[in-house]
Amino acid sequence: MKPVTLSDIAERLNISITTVSKALKDYPDVSPKTKALVKELALTLNYRPNSFAVNLRTKESKTIGLIIPVIVHHFFSSVIKGIISQAEKKGYLVIILQSNESYELEKKQIDLLINQRVDGIIISLANDTVDFKHLNDVISLDKPLIMFDKIAKLVKCSKVIINDRQAAYDATQHLINTGCKRIAHFRGSLLPQNSIDRFLGYKKALVDNGIPYDPNLVYICECDDKSFEEGKKNAIKLLEDHDDVDGIFINTDLVAIGAIAAFNDLGVKIPETISIVGFSNWFMSSVISPTLTTVDQPGFEMGKEAFKQLFKEIRQRKNNLPVTYEEIVLKTSLVKRESTKTELTNRV
């Protein structure tokens, strides 16, 4: 019933624990004969090294922690998948925690992970995280920390992000290229950096194309479970306020889909009357009607890159090499679908 240990094997073979341990790890100073003997017995006894003891000795757990704001979300679950897939290749396990967009929870969870002595932490910040002490604590403990998507620019650690500003710029440019003259923007809440960057990209694209920026065309919608309703509501309001709008760049797909639903109900033609571009390339956007033009946010790749960088830093620390922080910016791409017209000119 008790799990078999090195000592069990040693006893049966009348050799020392040391030799058993070495045999299993193919040390050069143990004869092929005993190696074979040990390995065979280990197999038949179904020996499994006690990870607690190993961790205690080696001071590493081969485990990393992941904190994300929400799990039930296409983008984030894609990231999880990316991280896990990469971690598995390197023999690492992943402990996942959900901060629920709460700063307080996030703090507690960071603490939990440190107590658990994970080898590193990957995190996407909660929306209401404004203080970064808990993150700097991780760094000062010399534990590798990677931030992705929702990051704190001021914290000195590696980051995996997309160029939200450029992506938003490109999305808006696409609307302009397809003939839109008066373009609205549904943005997210004021806090997260993404929201700000996307807004700035939108604004810059307008200005660069000689279209005056009109703050009245910018609507704020909270991104949460009610995003869909929010999108509907704002779409209707926009139509009442400004009947000359012919394009909208929307902060996130779900809101965009809400807007599409509203326009469909009202008989507003998409893209003929109003063109729409979303953000995220949530799976749903390829399935609704009309299918949604949107910015593809490569969640899976972000997860992979985040783990790769984490792994690199773990290795660097282990070998006492200088740790190099990197800012990895992944490419987004505009997925052109039915909710926008075809471009008139071919602009790069």
Next chain:
Amino acid sequence: MKPVTLSDIAERLNISITTVSKALKDYPDVSPKTKALVKELALTLNYRPNSFAVNLRTKESKTIGLIIPVIVHHFFSSVIKGIISQAEKKGYLVIILQSNESYELEKKQIDLLINQRVDGIIISLANDTVDFKHLNDVISLDKPLIMFDKIAKLVKCSKVIINDRQAAYDATQHLINTGCKRIAHFRGSLLPQNSIDRFLGYKKALVDNGIPYDPNLVYICECDDKSFEEGKKNAIKLLEDHDDVDGIFINTDLVAIGAIAAFNDLGVKIPETISIVGFSNWFMSSVISPTLTTVDQPGFEMGKEAFKQLFKEIRQRKNNLPVTYEEIVLKTSLVKRESTKTELTNRV
């Protein structure tokens, strides 16, 4: 730089490690004065118990493993959320692995988790898992195992499931109650039990209502990333084969949404000409047009129940109590939306 240990505290206070340990855990045989002293110093030194050492001594890791076929899926990510939320309350961490619907991977991952010495395992089986040795291994190691959703009926352990058969029966009955006379069924692949049960429920509802079961009306679609296309294709085929069909009960929402898209394209009126019921209540089904009547599969609750049962069994084993396996069947509910007509009669 080195993490502070009990011995560090002991040294500074000129007391023994034993006393420090006891003080921190509020043993009765240490004076209030030294307790206060120890606790204060522990706080200022930011002492964190080394979990490896604790685990090694106590032989438990306060960690559980979770294996699911896919992460990027509304139902499964809801389950994850349910498990994590409950685990956090009890001070457990969750290691998540994705089997990718592969039996081989599943085996390896079970092994990984056992080696990691998690306190218990929660699993939803891969579609191509037909042999259950790896699961019985877990049980014979006396490690708590809970299966949910995709289960193996023959394995002796607790299970958290829904009554797929009843749910399918109710869904089909709803179609009948709303006036459908000739009802097709898009089912999943032949292997997983859910697929079979849903099919049986569909069949029984027909027979119970005096509607002859016609095997030609049953289409098989693989449930994967291409489900949407699969749904479209089968919908078109169905229309060609049988122009008298007025209702479809579909194994899973995504396929149903594909079918809706196809019918929308073809100008087939939903629900007037054909009514559709899906399965899962994936978030999308409330967002497409027409909104989809579907069976709500309570993922979050399943996750919660699965962890609760696991926790119970961990406790039982720890206290040397007899372990009781339970089969927890959660209620599903039919969410009536626009893709079906209103019921003619009120049947219970």
Next chain:
DNA sequence: GGTCTTTTCGAAAACGTTTTCGATAAAAAT
């Protein structure tokens, strides 16, 4: 003052592994 109880503490073993370093035996070299 002596016995007895209560309070407070610490030595030591144990958990299972990894790794260093020295010991022994066999083989090779002189």
Next chain:
DNA sequence: ATTTTTATCGAAAACGTTTTCGAAAAGACC
């Protein structure tokens, strides 16, 4: 035959904690 090298092994410490059990000190009681 003696020394040197090589191959093979094991003792022991260390990782940081928990817990048992006994010891010492302090207080209570006669």
